[in-house]
Structure formats: structure tokens, C-alpha cells
Amino acid sequence: xxxxxxxxxxxxxxxxxxxxxxxxxxxxxxxxxxxxxxxxxxxxxxxxxxxxxxxxxxxxxxxxxxxxxxxxxxxxxxxxxxxxxxxxxxxxxxxxxxxxxxxxxxxxxxxxxxxxxxxxxxxxxxxxxxxxxxxxxxxxxxxxxxxxxxxxxxxxxxxxxxxxxxxxxxxxxxxxxxxxxxxxxxxxxxxxxxxxxxxxxxxxxxxxxxxxxxxxxxxxxxxxxxxxxxxxxxxxxxxxxxxxxxxxxxxxxxxxxxxxxxxxxxxxxxxxxxxxxxxxxxxx
Amino acid sequence: xxxxxxxxxxxxxxxxxxxxxxxxxxxxxxxxxxxxxxxxxxxxxxxxxxxxxxxxxxxxxxxxxxxxxxxxxxxxxxxxxxxxxxxxxxxxxxxxxxxxxxxxxxxxxxxxxxxxxxxxxxxxxxxxxxxxxxxxxxxxxxxxxxxxxxxxxxxxxxxxxxxxxxxxxxxxxxxxxxxxxxxxxxxxxxxxxxxxxxxxxxxxxxxxxxxxxxxxxxxxxxxxxxxxxxxxxxxxxxxxxxxxxxxxxxxxxxxxxxxxxxxxxxxxxxxxxxxxxxxxxxxxxxxxxxxxxxxxxxxxxxxxxxxxxxxxxxxxxxxxxxxxxxx
Numbered sequence: 001x002x003x004x005x006x007x008x009x010x011x012x013x014x015x016x017x018x019x020x021x022x023x024x025x026x027x028x029x030x031x032x033x034x035x036x037x038x039x040x041x042x043x044x045x046x047x048x049x050x051x052x053x054x055x056x057x058x059x060x061x062x063x064x065x066x067x068x069x070x071x072x073x074x075x076x077x078x079x080x081x082x083x084x085x086x087x088x089x090x091x092x093x094x095x096x097x098x099x100x101x102x103x104x105x106x107x108x109x110x111x112x113x114x115x116x117x118x119x120x121x122x123x124x125x126x127x128x129x130x131x132x133x134x135x136x137x138x139x140x141x142x143x144x145x146x147x148x149x150x151x152x153x154x155x156x157x158x159x160x161x162x163x164x165x166x167x168x169x170x171x172x173x174x175x176x177x178x179x180x181x182x183x184x185x186x187x188x189x190x191x192x193x194x195x196x197x198x199x200x201x202x203x204x205x206x207x208x209x210x211x212x213x214x215x216x217x218x219x220x221x222x223x224x225x226x227x228x229x230x231x232x233x234x235x236x237x238x239x240x241x242x243x244x245x246x247x248x249x250x251x252x253x254x255x256x257x258x259x260x261x262x263x264x265x266x267x268x269x270x271x272x273x274x275x276x277x278x279x280x281x282x283x284x
Numbered sequence: 285x286x287x288x289x290x291x292x293x294x295x296x297x298x299x300x301x302x303x304x305x306x307x308x309x310x311x312x313x314x315x316x317x318x319x320x321x322x323x324x325x326x327x328x329x330x331x332x333x334x335x336x337x338x339x340x341x342x343x344x345x346x347x348x349x350x351x352x353x354x355x356x357x358x359x360x361x362x363x364x365x366x367x368x369x370x371x372x373x374x375x376x377x378x379x380x381x382x383x384x385x386x387x388x389x390x391x392x393x394x395x396x397x398x399x400x401x402x403x404x405x406x407x408x409x410x411x412x413x414x415x416x417x418x419x420x421x422x423x424x425x426x427x428x429x430x431x432x433x434x435x436x437x438x439x440x441x442x443x444x445x446x447x448x449x450x451x452x453x454x455x456x457x458x459x460x461x462x463x464x465x466x467x468x469x470x471x472x473x474x475x476x477x478x479x480x481x482x483x484x485x486x487x488x489x490x491x492x493x494x495x496x497x498x499x500x501x502x503x504x505x506x507x508x509x510x511x512x513x514x515x516x517x518x519x520x521x522x523x524x525x526x527x528x529x530x531x532x533x534x535x536x537x538x539x540x541x542x543x544x545x546x547x548x549x550x551x552x553x554x555x556x557x558x559x560x561x562x563x564x565x566x567x568x569x570x571x572x573x574x575x576x577x578x579x580x581x582x583x584x585x586x587x588x589x590x591x592x593x594x595x596x597x598x599x600x601x602x603x604x605x606x607x608x609x610x611x
Contacts, residue, residue: 020394024391024395024478028412086322124333260419272410
């Protein structure tokens, strides 16, 4: 009787260990399926013209997405200019100056802002930057992405500043440096690697955002000079091409998907490797 | 370390106009105020977001009132708007995705946090974090060209022949619909469930597990009866986070749900979600009332995710604090 019970418990143990392991492997294999599928389909249709040419009119085969690649870069630049300073400074405030109550309020609000659906951020940018001037623009798209950059930048900046040992700060202060000098010349440089990686990660995240761009940056089949006109971006192009009825557009959507995923994954991979290395160095 | 604290508090005790001016001259107060302004800017942005949603939806709110939430006519031609089909679609797809993602994600998180050797669990967690970074439009792309055909030719027919007696698997199967959107969403939220749950599970004190093992429990028993119950509020928090994400996800769902504002009992039927209707119709909204109704939908979506996220944060923080408490 007791023996049977023990057997049952042992086999339950083995079965559950296997099942949870299979679940973990299944999730990881999804990543490889996605990668494999994109490389297979995107690789077939990726060529030099994709990077150098404008989209061709409907019905004409060929053409590329040069404008969307440049557009995405311009939008990211705007997002960086708008979002990164806010995230950085707020992160410094929380780590170095923050009061208990106000610090908590800022942190909590940022978490909530981080959880706001991207499409709602799009409505926000639309009502701020599109409604008043009555036309879509790169600026509006950059604003939407910039707002999305803030939360991650702030959290990572705060985390990395807090990881700097107090002895470093005390050393600077013992030499007579004021607090802000200590922060600016000792603490920030020491944490700069982590902070910059955190910024790159947040940019990599918004690089793939589509929903907030649909009615802010809108899209454009031509070059978009300046900052005040509708502008193409890779994610919106992928969306428009994927739901179109044309086979040639589908092929280009795959190619664009491969390029976008490649960029995002490489940025993530690089950042996380740097982070894990500095993390290891700190604990050693 | 005791000396460090005296250094930190050297200034405040002699606070007074003189000390304040000294600190001003050193720039400390200026730096404080500047960073404070940026931190306050985040609060300002968030409140402006709420304000814009509220103000720009005023036309629709005054015309339809609370009826907006439970009428199901969506007629831009006659300016008559009700959001029930969208709310229904949003909730159904999110629930379907959680039904798939929670068991899978929880099992994987338990495996990675508790059972697998570190050498194995670290790289796997790394890959799962990468999976979380895949842009949603890529999931949509794969949804359109892989999941939808699979649904039409394999999953749908199999479900109909085996479980067809259930009302949720009846009716024609187009490939697009609630179930397809739910599957794609599940794949998207699983990495979040895993990484948050894993972190919460890792905060469970070793002693808890060791005590169970010392009493003769098997690995699985110590995990399931001791570690998981200890972390359950945090795990619930991770589920709420995933739910909020699933509710607000736009692109992948828009591409596979079928975009048909109908309430159907069958999961195989096409539907519509709040985020999808905003994405599809916002640029085409001609009338002011039409636009206002779409923005009110955005407000509804915002409030749903806002409440869920708030709850999730509280639960996760509570577990992590509770985990550090000596018991």
C-alpha cells in the first residue's frame, strides 16, 4: 500500500518534471519557428533593390522600401530626442533625489504609462499633434514613440544608478564635490554603459511599434522631406503589404519583416549580452 | 558605513537660509529642481493623456451616455454607435489567449525557476526575453500567412469534428476569428507570463523548498505545494499583466480577427476588438461624432488596462515584499 503510494508520487514527479520541461521547450521553439519562417520567406524576396528603391505603383513588380527604412530611422531619432531626456532625468531624480511619496507616485504612474496600449498612445499623439494642424506628420509619429520610450528608459536609468556602490559617491563627496558634481562626474559615467544599453533597448522596442503610427505618421509611398509630412515606416509598410491582396506585396512584407526582426533582435541580443557582462563584472 | 550616513545628512541639520544659499551655489538645488521637473513631466504626460481622451470623446459621451457600453449597433452612416461587439471581442480574445497561455507559461516558469539546472534555465530565459521583443506586426504577419491557413485546414475542422457538440465550436470556419486571434495573442503574452512568474518564483526563500524536501516531499511536491502557493499572488499579478497586454494588443489581432462587429457564441466566427476598430477606422472617420466615438472606445480600453495594470503591480509588489518576510 505504502509502496504503491510512493511509486505513484515518484511517477507523478517524473511526469510533471517532463511536462514543465516540454512547456519551456515549446515556448522557446516558437522563437526559432518565427525566425526560421521569416528567414526562409524573407530571404527569398530580399534583394539589393529592397534597400535602395522606392515602392513601385500597384501592379508593377519589384521596387523596395528605402523610404520606409529611412522613415523608421527618422521616427526613432525623434522618439530619442523627445523621450530619452525625460526618461534619463526622471531616472536620475528617482535614484538620487527622489522623495518617498513623490518617488513612489512617479514610479507607479510610469508603470501605468508603460501599460497603456500603444494604440491609445496613438490617439494621444493624434489629438496633440495631428488635430490642431489637420495633417499627419513625422513629428506626431515621433511624439507617440517618444512617449513610449520614457518608461523603460526611466526604470533602467534608475536601476543602474542604484547599482553604483555608495563608496564611490562618498569618495567624491569626501573630496569636497557637491552632490550634483558627484552625480555628473562620478556616478553617471560609472553607470553610463548600463544606461545607454537601457536606452537602446527602449528604442528597439518602439522600432517595431505599428499601432501608434497608423494615424500619426500615417505612411507615404515616396520620400518624406523634413519633419512635417506623412512618413513611411517599416512596421506600417509590413502591415499594409501583409493585408493587401497582391502576391508581390506579400513577398515584400516578408522581406521587410525579416529586416525589422533582424534589427530588433540584433539590438536586443547585443544589449543583453553587454548587460549580462557588466552585471557579472559588478558582482565579481 | 556609519560614517557614510553622517556625510549624507551633513547638510539638512543646519538647514536655514544660509545653508540653502550654499547648496544653491553648489548647484545641488538646481540639479534637484531640474530633475524634479522631468519626473513631474511624466505625471503631466499621463494626466494629459487621460484629459485628451476625456475631452475628445465628449460628443459621443453626451449623445450616447452609458448606452454606448451595451448597445451593439455600429453605424457610421447614421451616426449611431454602440461598443458592445468590440468590448465582447476584446474580452473573448483575451480570455481565450489566457486559457492557452497561463498553463503553458506557468509550467515553463516553474520549470525554469525551480526545476531546471541554472546552466539550462539561463539561456532559455534569455531566448524567451528575445521572444518578448518580437514586434507585434511580425506576429500579425505570421498570423495571416501561417496560423489562419492552419486554422482553416487543420485546427478548425479537427475541433469541429471532435468538440463540435459545444456551441463555441459551431458554425462556419473561415480561418479568421476569435480563436485565431486568441492563439496569436497567447503566443505573444506567454513570454511575459514566464518572465514575471519566474522572477516571483525566484524570490521564494530557499528554506521553504528545503524544508519540504527534508520532510520527504518529491521535487514536484515541494514545488507545487510549497513554492507555488507562496508565490501565488505574484503569479496572479503576472496573469493580470498578460491580460492587460492581450486587451490592448492591436496589430496582430487586427490582422487575424476578421473585423466583423458581431457577437457570436462560436469562437470560430469572425469578430472585432476595440483596438482593431480604432486601428482600422480612425483615419477614415469622417464625422466628428464618428471620431469621438472611436476616441471613447480608446478611453474604455485605457480604463480596462489601467485598472488591470494597477491591480497587477500591487499584487506583484505584495508578493515580493511578502517573500522577504521571515515566516
